């Protein structure tokens with residue numbers, strides 16, 4: 001499944017039509033496939049009213065209604081401005097042939113199917129449509145919006161100036177770009193993608209799911225030694241933020257690294273018992289035993305480090321040939337030029353990303369522009385719906401879950417990515433797997449009557465649920 005802009009969706013539709021597909025045939029598929037979803041969402045047979053505009057979005061609503069009538073639902077149509085497209089008229093005739101009648105009584109509906117406006121919507125709502133949308137919202141009935149809640153800009157997720165507040169949005173073929181933004185959530189309700197058989201698109205973000213994750217897990221090698229199993233050097237934490245180091249290391253250890261090393265300011269830093277300390281002064285003066293430095297397979301720098309050692313860190317990352325993950329305080333404003341040809345993952349949140357990459361467009365466009373400009377860097381742009389990409393490979397992990405919004409949760413994530421990098425996963429795969437596991441842990445916990453209330457719970461659950469491979473294998477909700 002993919003996330004597309006409205007112009008990309010039009011492009012993909014036109015491509016299908018140029019191969020002989022027709023809008024009417026697609027609409028029939030929409031009707032049948034969305035009826036399957038509707039029956040899951042509204043198990044009890046009930047009274048359904050389709051509120052329709054004039055275009056093919058109305059055609060979709062009517063195609064759904066036709067299928068619901070066949071399944072025994074009590075269906076009627078409200079289409080105040082008539083049908084303007086041929087496909088919409090055909091769907092309406094089909095409904096009529098089943099005896100579906102017109103009504104203007106919206107109050108008696110148990111569920112409203114909204115087919116007022118889809119991707120054909122432009123500009124701001126006209127007065128009469130705005131009035132109808134507000135009337136429908138005020139009924140306080142569950143609403144199923146076909147493709148897009150009427151009034152919502154599908155690229156920005158913003159109401160123009162108001163929109164239908166749906167309980168469910170059946171997004172046809174692809175997820176709309178605007179649904180990744182917070183402002184769309186109160187209008188879309190639960191978004192369900194209705195697969196109508198589009199081939200993979202040329203553009204767009206791929207939605208990363210458990211089936212993608214399952215194919216990426218490497219087989220265990222029971223003959224591997226501890227360094228091959230993953231050996232990570234972490235430079236994180238400070239007197240001000242001592243916990244960051246611990247969270248990174250525990251995250252990495254519970255992902256299964258065989259060895260971990262930590263650069264520490266003083267030997268009294270509290271480390272997990274498995275982690276080997278390296279004095280910061282020795283590291284900086286290049287006085288660590290070669291036997292030790294040969295064991296590093298990846299390096300994580302940044303969480304809770306504060307602004308110390310900037311010059312040394314920049315020099316180190318410019319020179320090293322080890323895979324790197326840079327987070328938080330290692331994301332200096334001019335870091336990108338130093339690492340653009342490295343094997344590297346960066347994990348900024350929105351604020352850190354603005355610091356290292358100046359670009360005025362919205363989050364998704366900034367993400368895409370960065371990948372185009374720096375095709376070797378793997379970018380993990382954190383937040384609800386974390387974006388992960390490298391070059392032309394662009395993914396979204398479609399999870400918004402406020403249980404992840406706890407201090408230190410990003411530190412755990414960087415340790416998890418570092419762990420996978422050190423075990424030989426490439427930068428993109430390591431990032432995708434770790435971001436995915438990190439994001440699904442709170443939901444898995446809830447399913448088992450547990451709850452993530454602090455970031456160390458993520459670490460405990462990573463272990464208690466049997467490690468990242470088991471968590472991915474047992475995930476069935478995404």
Ligand SMILES: NC(=O)C1=CN([C@@H]2O[C@H](COP(=O)(O)OP(=O)(O)OC[C@H]3O[C@@H](n4cnc5c(N)ncnc54)[C@H](OP(=O)(O)O)[C@@H]3O)[C@@H](O)[C@H]2O)[C@@H](O)CC1
Nearest residue numbers: 023026054055056057117118119120121122124125126147
């Ligand atoms: N294409 C395909 O093959 C497939 C398409 N599919 C479905 O078709 C949908 C797209 O259908 P579409 O292109 O007919 O446009 P649609 O969303 O119904 O809107 C057009 C109507 O909106 C009106 N309108 C516009 N702006 C307005 C405003 N500001 N305020 C008020 N009204 C406004 C405009 O009025 P007009 O400007 O013509 O007066 C016109 O009447 C798509 O979302 C999906 O559901 C699927 O079946 C898959 C196959």
Ligand SMILES: Nc1ncnc2c1ncn2[C@@H]1O[C@H](COP(=O)(O)OP(=O)(O)O)[C@@H](O)[C@H]1O
Nearest residue numbers: 382383384400401402404405407408409410411
């Ligand atoms: N509402 C949310 N939905 C999903 N993920 C979230 C949400 N809020 C935060 N996260 C995730 O939690 C982590 C927070 O990281 P970060 O902002 O670096 O926090 P910290 O610096 O305290 O560790 C990121 O992985 C981010 O994607």
Ligand SMILES: [K+]
Nearest residue numbers: 117146148150
């Ligand atoms: K709609």
